[in-house]
Amino acid sequence: MSYYLSPANFKGAYRGVPSKSITQRVLFLSTLLDEFVVYNPLWANDIKETITVLTKLGFEVTGKEDAFFIKKQRKIESAEISLLGSATTLRFVIPFAFLHLQKLTINLSENLQTRFNDIYGDIFQKNDISYQNKGNKIIISGSLKGGKYQIPETVSSQFISGLLLTLPFLKEDSELILPNKTPSFPYVNLTVELLEELGVIIEKKENGYLIKGQQKLQKNSFIVENDYSQAAYFFVLKELGENIIINNLKEDSFQGDKEVVKILTAISSAKKGDKPLLVDLYHYPDLAPILFVYTALSKKEIIFKGLNNLKHKESNRLQLMITNLRKVGQRLEYQEESLHFYPSILKGGIKVETANDHRLIMSLAVLASFLKEGLYFDSLEGVNKSYPNFFSDFTILGGKISVT
Template sequence: MMIKELHYNKVKGTVMVPSSKSYAHRALIALSLSKGKGTIHHVDLSSDIMATLKCLEDLGVDFFIKEKDITLDATSFGNRRDRVLKPEESGSTLRFFIPITLLFDEVYEFRGSTSLLRRPLTVYEELFRNLDIMMFRDSLESIVIKGKLEPGDFSMRGDVSSQFISGMLMVLPLLPGDSTLAVTEDFQSESYVNMTVNVMRDFGIEIHREGDTFIVPGNQAYQVRDYVVEGDYSQAAYFLAAGALAGQTKVVGLNHASTQGDREILSILEKMGAAITPVEDGYEVHKSELRALDIDVSDIPDLTPVLGVLLSLSKGTGRLMRVDRLRFKESDRVKTTVELINTLGGEAREEGSDIVVTGREKLIGGNIYCHNDHRIVMAASVASLGCVNPVIIDGYEAVGKSYPEFFHDFQKIVDERFIG
């Protein structure tokens, strides 16, 4: 584990956010499913994106990386080079590629970290039970799957992870007949499914929606095209929060009209009292006295740790509501968010399906163990801006999962004249 000590109390500066990891996963897969040649522009490489690229490579796709452009040659897609796919620690990669392998009716094995394969796969297990598809856990680090997906009328739960729904939707147009996919239970993280549908349409796929049922004509083909990935609101949230807590930040590289669910950070900050001004290609945020809110995070789970930090430094008591699905992220993010706040001298507790946070004018600081969770690392960094004493982050290298350049960008905005 690597350790980083942070002790800054003021920020001022501009950050260009990285590209949306969620959009990049989907665009790389869509271009590969086209079986053509094209370039995905503005991709920031992280360990999760590399996991998706390596899985595509094992399915016959060649790729060439030049700075932030990734050129794919998918003309041999489906001519597998390895039956063992390694999603590493990327939940998106695992859940997207399981249906992709069902296009081929061959045996595939997924090997990943134990923490990844402990995350729920029940939605697929329930779906495949009634189909001629075999899926079983060979060990704590291995899942084996065999079968061929045929068109039909499918039903999937929406209360575990939207990634299962996205994974199925991406392959249904390629089947030799029409299909429907009905989402049952509580449809959470719906914005991520909308993102999937947007990318599919960008690559020429026809898909319709009636209520919570998706209607997908079969015998379609993804169209070859170049694609530019927009900036990531999930990552922008940390720098927007930093400005609201400790000075002034300008966060650029963002699409004002984005449909990303985590764009909700802007509305939340404004409701808390933050001063936000749109600028060209982004937003500027100034330090403000923040007031606590009750926030439903079921559609914005990745924002939970940084929202917890904001509440811990706000006036009053607020709730992060409907957090149950966060128990199955890189860490049990309910426990680790509460632990982060309390370790730094704040006041947070679990209460049913909520996290309750009582704000303080200042936190104390201390040593944070990040449980190999990139979002806990970044939230701890933002929290350090409101701490009297240093924050020492154990395992800060976990940011490589989604944002390898996070601390490089964080250093751009901290003002070293204001330390302690």
């Protein structure tokens, strides 16, 4: 079965979808109290994986769409879990599990083996934790203690967030020392702000954080706000002239991807004949595919930089987006980690390559809707990872999909 997405006109109000990043973080933190309620959570494959992990750690998670109810069921000393696709769950559970147990065995899918970019091994072994990474399996045992944790340069901010979610609840105080530069750093800020909203004190310093131990959550419930990164596709529809109203997004959100609004404004304001606008996506890699689509459709000359981290996502997003955009006629130059877009005449009618990557599927769905010949897709199921209702929202607003 394959799918054809054809040209469409969009109209209506986009209602939003709960933030995956916040839902993930709050779910882990919820296990620190005997009972906790998460309101307005996201329900998607990555969240299902996290819930399965929490169940293995001795917690009961009930509810689904409107709220999750988390309750401590039993005390365990060791657990074995299997992870298929959620790198976030993997990077969070490795330190966090040791607030609850002494030994953790993790079985990894082939996809996660290639994406993990492990830095925990060196960190843990320096802190007297037994850590064995066998490729398809990680075995960790010991007692995690507070102290000085120095993060090496990494391709993911999630390692830092994993430790931030853990260190305040150890017996000892800790110091977290960060590298000079970390991609997607707004997600670290989001983690800190979320902890502080729940009553945890994190002291910021020039090169990291000082963290008091033995802290407790001061709230037993949390309302998850809606997601800016998922709204980005609909912001682009609106910017392309469609009659779309964006609702239910928190204006003072700490989500880094709310930067999409400013970036779209800057791209739309770029004028022919001016020096090409330079857009740095080092901290906003999840926005890259849809911003590439917007740039191609708006026929602007734009240079994107800070793209290296796109190679280490669910797919090599950089290479696949370059391939697909060139197929539809977009003139591109890629050199020295920058991608130069030139105004081009686009033509669809081709089958795109997505590697079933959720963000590529959603971005190319937007592209298909503005090409006279549309685009063909082998599968649309990848969106279940982060936004299962994407195509429901997309078609309600006017998107057109047929099975071929």
